Amino acid sequence: MERKLASRPSSKLKDDTPTGAKTLRADARRNRDKLVEVAAEAFASHGTAASLEDIARRAGVGVGTLYRHFPTREHLVEVVYRHEVEALCNAAEELSRERAPDQALEEWMHRFVGYIATKRGMSDSLRILFNSNSTLFADSYGKVPIALSGLIERAMADGSIRTDVDSTDVLQALSGTYSMPNSPEWHDRSRRLVRLLMDGLRWGASKTRVP
Template sequence: MVSPSTSPADAPRGQRADAQRNYERVLAVARAVMDEEGTQASLRDIARRAGVGLGTLYRHFPTRDALLEALLRQGFDRLAEKARTLADERAADEAMAEWLRDFVANSNTYRGLPASMMATLADEDSSLHASCLAMREAAGGLLKRAQKSGDIRPDIDATDLFALVNAVGWIAEQAPSLAARRERLLALVMDGLAPRRGPS
């Protein structure tokens, strides 16, 4: 029997709110753990650190790939939104540099992905592909803006840009001794993207 102070619709809403909080907490913890340990981090450890049971984690994310997909989609969406915000708030060169720093700093999320996840990225019908494309298009907008302002050379395209910044992230991951130089390496990339000055 439902108490006078509680309508039948209230309980499901409360349950959905709890489930949403659990979902978001698991994602936040999973991102932190995988940044530390890589994509093969223990799901049991993620659940423990999130303060939920392993069964709760599996209800939201039945497989490791499902969790990785959610993390990637969230990351892509956040980077796309940041690109749009920076375009409104910063000068073209500052916006491009800050976005690239953020992309490289978070690039560990994209390392060590299973082949199934890479296939999902390439699947035009997947939501993950759509989020990745939106992120790339938003970054491409920053690139075009920086080229229009004369801060980046005109012969660079988005493929060049992502190849270069991904290389910086990969180098820092493969050689931990170089991780502290990530900012310097990215600055060198930015120097290389700048228009040539004076006689060639």
């Protein structure tokens, strides 16, 4: 049975235990990284019902290994959240190098939906962290809006989306998926929203491109 530790917020929760992380052996680091990766998928797929024991099993480690790295569910959630924010921001740079501006924007918006799915699955623990002294939200504040703004500015300069776009409006529309009813259709509905937003952004653009 999963340890009942989730209700104990800590003011000392940090991202990657900076000093300890540097001294992890290579195999311990691999285990830790795999746990974070699997946890993100589990939270996105199973929400707050995601089991830490199942996460450990899918990562190929014992549950004791999970608790050595992440003593509570909140420790794990905090690291997963930071990892997801960084991955989303890094994706903006990567997609900008590899794809046409409007296509990079559209793909990033789909990845944002995946980020929201994981965030929804961690909602209970995130509320605990929000009410604790964790620096989680202060540290990550503003990173995602900046990433989106850069993608939109590039697409507007390219002429592949209209020029009267406010990135704050786009982010607000995308963020609305967080509060949509939790149903089997959530992912499909969210993807349709991205397509509708892109249709609107491309309408009236000076450059016509087939999506």
